[in-house]
Amino acid sequence: MRIATWNVNSLKVRLPHVLDWVGKHRPDVVCLQETKLEDVNFPLDAFSNAGYQALFSGQKTYNGVAILSRSACSDVVAAVPGFDDAQKRVLAATVDGVRVVCVYVPNGESIDSEKYRYKLKWLAALNAWLKRELERFPRVAVLGDFNIAPEARDVHDPLVWDGQVLFSTPEREAFKNLLALGLKDGFRLFEQPEKSFTWWDYRMNAFRRKMGLRIDHVLLSTELAKLCTACSIDVDPRKAERPSDHAPVIADLKIP
DNA sequence: ATGGTAGAAACTCTA
DSSP, rough: EEEEEEOOHHHHHHHHHHHHHHHHOOSSSEEEEEOOOOOOGHHHHHHHHTTTTEEEEESSOOOOEEEEEESOEEEEEEEOTOOOOOSEOOOOOOTTTTTEEEEEEOSSTTTTTTHHHHHHHHHHHHHHHHHHHHHHHHHHHHEEOOOOSSGGGGOOOOHHHTTSSTOOHHHHHHHHHHHHTEEEEEGGGGGSSSSOOSSESSSGTTTTTEEEOOOOOEEEEHHHHEEEEEEEEGGGGSSSSSOSSOOOOOEOOOOO
């Protein structure tokens, strides 16, 4: 079973990229973030023709998440239960016995921003909910844009980013608190190249200069981590014409 | 110095 996550930064613009990519990599499940589409405009037929069912929770202009899957989904949840949030950032479903949770964690803007406080509250609510999901399901995969670089090696220049949003101590603590629930960072289960990043600013030729951050993650419950045979970042889509600013992350699971 | 780019929408906000 191959699962993946990709912040597409507008599914309207990136639909050809996504169709091309799923054709190449044949994932069983793909979590998408920043679709920026109202549900009525979701390109269901295009994915259906490519062999995928789709769940989606979107809104105009901002946010929006979706799960593409080859198999049917059940137990669909489109928000963190009990957390009042107008922003469409969460989608969960059970696919082939795996509890898939697609997340688009708030960016936070800057550490003195109201949006940053919202980000930390949002992460606390996610944590409390995932704790319960992990009690319900042995096989849990949380995939998405976490907008947090967990460690110094996940940042092109840790001194420049020290204390900044996406790399501040409270955010990294919140990420550690997710791992403390019994989740593993899938990418770090394997040896990886240095300077492995998933996001590069559109500005300042950041991609060409390898000035990125690793902020998109695949977190796996203990049982799923044992079944994970590979996890990698595919930087190729970032080289395309009109790319998303994020690259996809892929994990392979050997489900018995 | 407070840039620079991209997307959506509507001349600004978010990332």
